[in-house]
Amino acid sequence: MNRLLQLGLLLTLVATVHAQVQHDFWPGRERVIPHVSGDEMWSGTYKNWKDSEAVKKSMAAGMMSRDINFKDFRWLEKSFDGELKVDMGREVFHRKSSNGRSCATCHGENGEKLKGWYATQPRFSAKANRVIVAATQISICAKEHLSEDWPENTRNNSLLDMYLAYLSDGRDVDIDVTSGPMKEAYEKGRDLFFKRTGHFHFACASCHTGVTTQSYLRGQRPSTFFGDAAHYPIYHFPYRLPGDDVEDIFTLQHQIKSCQMLSRMLPGVEGSRTLTAIEVFLKASANGYKMSIPTQEYNMSTGYLLRDGL
Amino acid sequence: MKMTRRRVMRGAVGAGGLRLLPGGLGVGLFCGSATTVAAPWPRSAFDATTRDDVLRLLFRDKTPVPSNAIQLTVPEIAENGSVVPVTVATSLSGVQTITLLAPGNPRVLMGQYVLGARGHAPVSVRVRLGKSQDIVAIVGTADGKLHSAVKPVKVTLGGCGG
Amino acid sequence: MRQFAKPLLAVAAICTAAAAQAQTAGSISGGDEMLDRIRAKWQPGGAEMIPQDVLTMFPCHDEELPCGKIPPPPVERVTFDGPLQGDAKRGEAIATNVRYGNCIACHILPGHEGGTIGPSLSEYSKRGMPLEYTYQRIWDVRAFNPYAFMPVYGPNRVLTDQEIRDVMVFIGTGGK
């Protein structure tokens, strides 16, 4: 019976992309859609937080944070600490480098020409010939035009990332993953998000879907992955992981890497294809949700407890 | 206003040389920079390791009376003990000082906030808590009375840690 | 063993090519090559996070790296041998340490507040489960439910046989 059973298993295998090795996946990959409303099929709470009006109504009705997918206190309150990082980012944006040029030289004072740009990132770059995230674009641009060496996880790159995201504050996330390399990256990111890896054999989806999002992971409560990407990069109370250059700005890739480290999975390299694919998947899962920058790591102010409105 | 400050001075000197705060109430006791007031930092109160010592050192024989006119807002669960937001608001009038205690911390006195004539609550800060405990807020009013409010905070660690 | 066949059939959808073979892990002697490789480089429960070169022994996200092509650990059904000898104190240290067993992340434990993702274990001793069930449950929960949100403590050598016994004593005998 055992032999027959395994044969049955092999025959019903879905022809997956990873030809020879079959990976373990957390269930639900086929139920994701590249739009924030997809959350209705996961936590069923989307209608409670689909825009700030809905969040206010839900809060007034006394709903708990998890009924609003943690959009009440985590993300819709602007961060005072984050404003200071935006100021520092603006300063880096206008600072002239050794060749006398600054980002503002081409992109306009106060980033005039880059308003709304961050809401359409990541995207395919012909120059890099692959899908890249904003941080990678910043490092390419800085090297080429400012002859500055600012790889993805360095302080200046993260400050610029925060400032450019701030220039898209209030815009709806809008990245097109319906065709070409972006579609490929989205599907690769989706598979990686559901792929079980690491010492514990967890997937990102293990914590960020299903029952775990309704309950306590000791002191923390994971949210579902829809919509969260619209509020990155966030201000994080100084928290340095081994190898970190920046301890208080968490771009989306920095957050993914930090989560991998804390969940005993092999951490990726910021700017790599792997983390970029996962970021494409997460950002596409926030399509249609308004960006709100700067926000901060949850639980740093009592505003959400005083419910003094958004 | 004047009266309390002088009495507090005399009392302070008597209580084992603790120089309680006189400067915060508008008197120009300067040291270092010109226009600011260098309030002598109540070292022994901040070094005290029990709630009763802190109360004795700061308020001598007066005992705080629980009052529901103080809104002490703290998260019920603090996921990160090193940054716990605390807000103290109150409908009491003539508020002079707001003091925060964490009896579960090695050093119990967390801070004392002195409101000048035009200073008002709410006051918000972020503090560090060593473990789950009750945070105590004590509001001192011009009539010399002390009012207190208590709120529990559960300090937990994150679920994952590498 | 037969009553567990039903969930295995439900497994048809996932693409596990591994054969599930019984293995008497209870009697694994010291000569456990994977366990030695891990513990030679990292002692769990300390201040140090698990080193990255230990993590490359397990499946990882980046499929351009060799670990990206490591197949998932096969489901391991194990039997339980001999009397349950373990130390509740050590078990408690393992269960509540985030860099060791980290059971507290998802379970309320005897005398401890914990996560609420898994069932509370504070009264586990009252449930009077057979030792083999508890041992299999910790060693590799996928034998019962392939999608249980629980680390594969056994196959990935997160905990040794003795460490699991210590934890069992800690929760089995109602803690202290």
Added chain:
Amino acid sequence: MSNTIRGRAKVSANGQAEIRLLINHPMTIERIDPATGKRQPGHFIEEISAVHKGETVFSALCGQAVSQNPFLAFTVAGVEKGDVITVHWRDTKGENDRADITVA
């Protein structure tokens, strides 16, 4: 402008200004040196004060329980738009800094 104090002051209709401060400071707590067992004092801000029109309107005495990069928010009455509030801090090592915040 000082480089460690960041502040915003916003006055509302009733002439009460809400002042929010963020101070860049490590705020380390006292440590017992494992080797010698000696008590190493912490390095943290002891006092933060705010002066408006020559009068100290608010003064905070802090212990080592205040978090890193301390945040402080309080309210002051009788303030108009354009006024300047001078904020000053002093720490256990005698270091200090000041900043003028104009009320928006």
